[in-house]
Amino acid sequence: MRLPLLTLALLTFALGFTQSEDEKQLRAIYDAALTQSKAYDWLNHLSNQIGGRLSGSVQAQQAIEYTRDQLDSLGLDRVWLQPVMVPKWVRGTPEFAYIETKPGRTTNVPICALGGSVATPDIGLKAQVIEVTGIEELEALGQEKIQGKIVFYNRPMDPTSISTFRSYSGCVDQRYSGAAEAGKYGAAGVIVRSMNLRLDDYPHTGSMSYGDTPVEKRIPAAAISTKGAELLSTTLKLNPEIKFFFKQNCKQYPDVQSYNVIGEIRGSEFPNEIMVVGGHLDSWDLGDGSHDDGAGCVQSMEVLHLFKKIGYKPKRTLRVVLFMNEENGLRGGNKYAEVAKSKKENHVFALESDAGGFTPRGFSFDTDEANFKQVQSWKSLFEPYLIHLFVKGGSGADIGPLKDENLVLAGLRPDSQRYFDHHHAENDTFEHVNKRELELGAATMTSLVYLIDKYGTVQPTKIKG
């Protein structure tokens, strides 16, 4: 029994020693984040000096230039723009909608066009409404009951999920595919209940797709605020014959030139092992995109800034990538992966922050068992910072295309309770981001990157270096 005990003691000593060094580094990272971070000032500029950054917009281009300049000022080894063509969809004049209970008796309700939708006719679209709680109801109703009507998708987000992202996943098919599916039955248009757990007056936009629907068969789609949806549903119960009017003149233009913004600190020992941290620089156009995903961008930039501040030189190459066009195309994420593959770059780790700038709770990992075990072994290091969530799951949309078996993918998981109060809506604005929460997220990301850099990932098929 003596030898194993001794071994154990030595191991404990060795682990204890390493632990203590890591503990110090994490403390230094959190201290620097809470006292010297630039993230909140950067976000202030992106949100309040630039604003919503829809792909192809002037604001998106301003954000590219601003973040490139800020990365330049950090003294990184290299900062560059990666060209990518992006779709350009323009909302046009503010949308307008009302419920008509009888001719001349109308009640206005707040709507917004879904991203990618076609316009209504110039004079608007007025039709009877058929309410459903999901796409699967369309078949039973059939063309007869749908033809010429507006399909109103009114399945609310499930309030009982603790993760609001799960509630979102359970509803978002209505928004994404609702128009394409209703169009098959001759619907004139669709109105979708906003993906929002609160009852309020903000319509929430978001991407939708017509799939392979020919251009001439595409029907307009708009989101209605949750209070508007409740009113419309109640009104329909009282009188199924009422009509709904909406008017929007959004338009899809040809693709335009845009860029991913990339900054890099070259690894001192394993420069060919690349670690990516990122968020997406584009946003929807209704708010200023502070939570989605200005927060993720500035937190990712902050990872490199914090390494500079604490004087930590990564052994592996660390890149921040601000992806363009996550919201309505994912062109930036696809382009980055395409270039990485064509250059045979060896990406070992990618971390995205795209779930809001709220208090961080942990990470979700898309990786194999060996790497998941390794990150779980670091859990106690994060305990003093109340970071407790280390789960398997998705990572981030933009880094997804990089996926291969040698790559550890991760997503920051902030507290999700307030996220969909703001998501894709006019109230996704700077004042709803708390400075400390934003900084704690950046520190949490930096800490994970530090540990990955120090210990490396477990690579089953490739040789490191």
Add this chain to the structure above:
Amino acid sequence: MRLPLLTLALLTFALGFTQSEDEKQLRAIYDAALTQSKAYDWLNHLSNQIGGRLSGSVQAQQAIEYTRDQLDSLGLDRVWLQPVMVPKWVRGTPEFAYIETKPGRTTNVPICALGGSVATPDIGLKAQVIEVTGIEELEALGQEKIQGKIVFYNRPMDPTSISTFRSYSGCVDQRYSGAAEAGKYGAAGVIVRSMNLRLDDYPHTGSMSYGDTPVEKRIPAAAISTKGAELLSTTLKLNPEIKFFFKQNCKQYPDVQSYNVIGEIRGSEFPNEIMVVGGHLDSWDLGDGSHDDGAGCVQSMEVLHLFKKIGYKPKRTLRVVLFMNEENGLRGGNKYAEVAKSKKENHVFALESDAGGFTPRGFSFDTDEANFKQVQSWKSLFEPYLIHLFVKGGSGADIGPLKDENLVLAGLRPDSQRYFDHHHAENDTFEHVNKRELELGAATMTSLVYLIDKYGTVQPTKIKG
């Protein structure tokens, strides 16, 4: 080896079965909280129909009547008011202050009187300022440098603590004792930097004490907003001779009659074992007291409401206590404990929510090792709800006076990052409370009470029942 294994298997089966029943109950509690809670509506009324509820005010009395009526409507076994005399301090007309760099050249700054402070002279108080970062500096400065001046306490909250309550503890002596201590050196008044981690324009009030300072020697004390403090400090660095003016006409009146509001479900098996859940019904007067502590009150009421909703009849007696006068006297908490002791009531558990209505993270326990072990054994039950914090520490001010060795004391621990943005300030208002976060807090409290009720506490010295 077979017997132990079999025993283990049986134990696992037995535990598994119990676990599963508890899992179901917790799921039922959270589901009910997220779909049928009254907490948010109650808080809406307390905040927006009544408002700030300073002890002895009309609003405090309205809150007593409103919450008693609401508890009455829940079908509890008993609802009553427990008389308690409370101090009555009145702010008077809005305070006014400016920095005077030279005669006639002034800059207004936001201040508010500290709770319990005396007024300035009717014409206000103008004097030179001496800035310190803590009470401990006074002695070195001595009477010579302090006499006739305004002492400006400007030690900021430490931004590097992950728990903002720890940062608060590290500063609050300036507010609580600053005037009494500066008065000993002949200061004319004190100005205290607001206990706020943000830089903004809200002064934060809070309690202070003159200790045994005779009435005629008491000097006025006010809080200045953090931005005001920064301005004053910078101005002093440029010119130490500048003067500060402030005027406040707050006043202490004789004590008045008030009440704790109490509701009870009588235990079906052990009615003499009493479990308390509570918050404090009084608040400061600047905001509407939504986070401090309207949230804690409605969450505590909600515990009883949720038991009714899921049809759970507690074996032990469950009381909700809405304590009066936590903020400036703790008279309600002291009175409740006094009456409990005089009636020889057997309190086994008390849980307070008084740290804001933010996303719950867990609990802090003031108890012995045996009971702490028991609550820790329930940790995995809370994991699906992202409740991870089970630590030893303080509980709540109002339940503190109940403390004895048979009592398990606990405090709900919500996320603390935003709390001091609002604490005791004009912006502690309803719109800063998120409905789901409030409800999750109530569900978390209810779950703990359910487990305590089901398994009992470990009582070393008394016989249960």
